[in-house]
Amino acid sequence: MxxxxxxxxxxxxxxxxxxxxxxxxxxxxxxxERVLDALRCYQNPDGGFGHALEPDLRGAGSQPEPVEVAFWILAELDAFDSPMVPAACDYLLRVSAQDGGVPFVLPSVRGTPSAPWWQADDDPPGHLVPTASLAGLLHEHGITHPWLPAATDFCWSRIASLEEMSPYDARAVVTFLNLVPDRDRAEAEFARLRDAILATVAxxxxxxxxxxxxxxxxxxxxxxxxxxxxxxxxxxxxxxxxxxxxxxxxxxxxxxxxxxxxxxxxxxxxxxxxxxxxxxxxxx
Structure with a gap:
């Protein structure tokens, strides 16, 4: 076999x-199309995704991280023309923090079955996870939406302040820098952060x-x-x-x-x- x-x-x-x-x-x-049919079942009326599309978030309600899971699936199918994408971007715009990024997890996670690391502040700030990957994938597929400019600015600002990072932050940064259109800026930040990224690798x-x-x-x-x-x-x-x-x-x-x-x-x-x-x- x-x-x-x-x-x-x-x-x-x-x-x-x-x-x-x-x-x-x-x-x-x-x-x-059958994959897209299945993926639609995870999307909520608010445009976000839930229902354990990200398996460690078991609740039905929308969270930012399952949107990233959905976007990677849409990317592998070359299906960013799906109506699921602008609906998800509308959701991201509504749940973004004042800094332009989406939080790692929203307070609505409380009281839902989830892994213990999904803990939210009352008013969580934006986070590179999942903002950087979401923005990078939207740029890669030529999507324009009001959410993307502020999210992109958030990513550049947060990346510029990094000296060291967690593996998950590093993976999000690599995705963003690999896909964002401003190649000169991306390559400069990659060169600056390369050793810090490699320090998170096994x-x-x-x-x-x-x-x-x-x-x-x-x-x-x-x-x-x-x-x-x-x-x-x-x-x-x-x-x-x-x-x-x-x-x-x-x-x-x-x-x-x-x-x-x-x-x-x-x-x-x-x-x-x-x-x-x-x-x-x-x-x-």
Missing amino acids: DMLDRAERYLQLHGRLIDRLRFDALFRGGSR FDPHETGHAHFPPDFAPEPSRLPLFSAEVMDTHLDVLMATRFDDEAVGVNWSVWTPVVAHEWGGHLAVHRLKTLRAYGRLPG
Whole structure:
């Protein structure tokens, strides 16, 4: 049984419908419209996304981070012309802080089932996670919306103040700098922050715990390369060895309720396959 067959079997046993449909669309020639149909079920009337699209946020209500999950799915389908996008941007505009960014999590998370790290202040400020990735993806796909200019300014301002960062901040910064149109400014900030970004990376592919590896920062070749071909090859070799016989494929953080092992596992299984294909390890 080859890798795609093993992954398909794994998804049949563990994956959510949306992740099974993503696999089918991306690797079996299946319907992309069916993925969009499934994604619409996670979007609320306010334009935001909830309903555990981000598996660690179990509540039905909208939060900023599930919008990022939705945007990455729309990106892989080349579907940023979907009406879901302007509706989501309208939501982001409504929930943005005065600084122009969207908060990491909104106070409405309180009283809903969620992982313990989703804690909100009463009036949370904007955060690079997920503002930077959201803005970068909108720029990449040529979307114009009133939310984007202030969010972009927020990202530039916050990035300019960085000296060190968490792995999640670093991944968001890399996404923004890779996709934003102002290439001279992006390359200058990347050069300034490159060492700080690399300090958040786990270079040992077998490191345990909640580690962030080179493919997490570079899931496809980018115009701001962080890693040598040798480093990437080492880590891609490890991804190629995935057996798809563990319910929690790729999940190296706290599984606080059993269902998230399956839901994240299916999501990350598709993500691993996409990364391997982007680097020529799987058929196009």
